[in-house]
Amino acid sequence: MSDGRREDEAPLFEGGELSDERLAQALPAVAARQAADPDFRARLGQRLLAAASARAAVDAHAGAPAPRRPSRRPLLMAAGAFAAAAALVGVLAPRRGALPAMAPAVRTLAADEPVRLRAPAGVRVGVALAAAGRASQPLARLELRDGAEVSYRPGDPAELELRNGFVRVATTAPLRLRAAGQELVTAPHSDVSLELRLSAEGENTMRPVWLIPTSAASGAALTLAVLVLQGRVELTRAARGAPATPPTGQVLVLHPDEDGPQTLAQAQRRITELEQKVSALKQESGRYAGQLAQKKGVTTASVLERISALKRSPYAAMLAPGALADLMTDLKGLGPAGVEAMIGLLKSTDANERFLAGKLLEDLNAPSAIPALRQAALNDDDKMAATMAGHALALMDDASTVPALREIADANKNWEARVNALWGLCKHGDQRAIGEALAYVKDEKQSPQARAALGANLMLLSDPELLPIVDETVRQFGDAGQLATIAANYYKSLGTPEARERLEAMARNQKLNEAYREAARKALAPAPR
């Protein structure tokens, strides 16, 4: 068995070529899975056309030709496109005979317990709330979109509070809906959508807007939109001038009153300010490190002297992180001069010094060191110094390391260098490296230690594109308990249906080591509410 094929499946390749028979089996399944929902296709087409028309109208109004635009313009246009799309959907929805489909409920929650729910970014997800033993007749079905947050509290009637984003609610019993101090009560068998948007999110956000036109949100601290698709909803507490009963099929836009809602918006603004301060503080800390280095009289020469002392036992120095951490602080304080000093040290005649320079450059994470590290990784005749230089490149968070890592992987000087380079390339999403890493993990001519090391370290990247490599590592090294835990954590971190299937299969598979099954069971355990 290999490549995701079990014994009872014929191979895709026969005699080195793709089998016509297997292609005729596999491609229809692939085509069926990758076929889009025709409704989605039509909807998106309408949205794009509406956005294009709006944009053409703006261009015509401004009398401007279509050439290159200022850098911020595309984002603004994108926001406008979504707003135009939302307005279009709002107009079209009531004309359609049937209501738009809700996202299917992936979970039924107890209606007699309070719960707070949040949809992950970019995901539309459905849940049902039902009394014990009445899962087939839920009190309400909810659809949350793209980061939306709601709190549910049982009661008579039960209460659902929208904290942010978009939620659609279909009820079978009365339900009190709250958002930003506004309050609505739904009659049984109502279907209503709410969207709450905070101005602190900014106008340029790419987050889709579902109901609120951009012009309606402009300048408001908070904007709430209500769209009743079916049934009767009463506004029991609302901004001045709002109708008692929102009309069915029309988006009602509310700007909540000055008290509670503004406090929320102010809190959001405060968070944004604090984030800016944190960023500024990080820059400050770099400056203070420089000042501290000056006060301590740290110079390039004194750092090199300390390295010279450490070089007698460089591996011991790595195991005693205190000494290196102190050195690193001083190096950072020296700024570019510290990086330059380490680049120079990569050419030392002493291999231990070159090794330490590689290690320190790894921690400095300085792109200016890439050419020197590449040179050392490819040409240093000391294996440890060369491997450390390659390791530093692999760990660097800079895509300009990719060409150097490719050269190191292709040079294939030893397994450590190749594994490190492939890891770094996969981290940057290099498609060729992902294929090579998969082949490497499968290749029984390579040492098991190297294959397991590559597979296990790739799991730490939590990248869904690496799923086939992780699967293969699990298959090949199924009796290593620590690796099992890392694999289970990887699958859990993906959170996709495919990954969940892997965990369930692992938990059930009696042929697997108990360590794997236990790790899978733990990963599958529901998160505490």
Added chain:
Amino acid sequence: MATDVAALARGERAAVEAFYRELFAPVYAFVYWRVGGVRQEAEDVTQETFVQALASIHRFEARAGLHTWVCGIARNLARERGRSRARDARTALDEGEPALRPSASAGPEVQLARAQTERLVGLALTELPPRYQQALLDKYVHQRSFAEMAAAERSTPKAVESAVQRAKRALAEGLQRLGLGRAEGGAHE
């Protein structure tokens, strides 16, 4: 390709329609396999891809085809989405829709293997130029004869057969890059 990029940049309706008609299916398929086969994610990323592509069409420099350029945007968005999903995976609501189709005749292990093979084929297929993808789908999914395909493309059966062979070889190479069919000299997957 037929799309008039200058007209697209001006937001002309006909150009947007042509662009969308030509690229929607291959871009959606491309995205679908790169977001783990989650339909809702694929829809969101496809939408973002087209919005971003149209908003930045003035930056398209025709060094590669429009399909390649749009798929580049899609690849980046799918990757960002994957990372953001990984960060958010601890929430209780991340199941999405099932990627595996229930089957009475196959156990979970077989279903998993089949789903993985389909995923790899999907990834490799959607890396191909659209005309190669179409040739393979016409032959192996719609089971059209070379004569029928030739008539539709105003070509000859011989030329179509040759295109299908080239597409098949390109798919095989793509699958090999993903690790299929390589380990044992091509004798097995």
